[in-house]
Amino acid sequence: MSGDEQATQVGRRRFLTLLVGGVSGVIAAALAVPLVSYFLAPAFRKNARLLTPIARTGDIPVGQPTFVNYEQRVRDGWNFTTLSKGAWVLTRDGREFIAFDPKCTHLNCPYYWDTEKQQFFCPCHNGRFDIDGNVLGGPPPRPLDRLNVTIEGDEILVG
Ligand code: FES
Numbered sequence: 001m002s003g004d005e006q007a008t009q010v011g012r013r014r015f016l017t018l019l020v021g022g023v024s025g026v027i028a029a030a031l032a033v034p035l036v037s038y039f040l041a042p043a044f045r046k047n048a049r050l051l052t053p054i055a056r057t058g059d060i061p062v063g064q065p066t067f068v069n070y071e072q073r074v075r076d077g078w079n080f081t082t083l084s085k086g087a088w089v090l091t092r093d094g095r096e097f098i099a100f101d102p103k104c105t106h107l108n109c110p111y112y113w114d115t116e117k118q119q120f121f122c123p124c125h126n127g128r129f130d131i132d133g134n135v136l137g138g139p140p141p142r143p144l145d146r147l148n149v150t151i152e153g154d155e156i157l158v159g
Pocket of ligand 1: 104105106107108109122123124125126127138139140
């Protein structure tokens with residue numbers, strides 16, 4: 001074998017080695033990207049809230065705001081936290097439901113339903129709201145905040 005033939009063979013061998021190495025690298029990267037993103041994606045999901053059942057439709061009397069306590073699971077990356085929450089739930093027909101955040105829109109005090117006066121009352125600064133959450137008096141700057149409600153079967157869910 002002459003020196004030129006040897007040099008050509010070494011060049012081919014080197015080229016094939018680089019080609020195989022390059023193809024292997026591309027395949028490894030193609031496999032690694034979805035795998036790595038599968039494991040890392042939860043770390044970048046902050047405070048993902050899940051739909052939370054808060055009550056059964058049959059538990060809420062028609063025309064009577066009803067306070068419900070519930071626990072809400074919140075995901076932060078890989079961690080799940082359970083928060084104790086509450087809401088005022090109202091239905092006028094037993095089919096459509098409204099859920100109010102239980103904090104006053106003035107300075108976040110808890111308010112309650114005054115059955116006699118048929119209005120929500122916040123004792124902190126005498127804030128008053130009608131049954132639909134509209135401001136009737138006092139310092140609250142806006143109506144009561146509403147939660148997003150979904151009905152699935154006979155369950156009332158928020159989230
Ligand atoms: S916090 Fe409710 S009126 Fe001020």
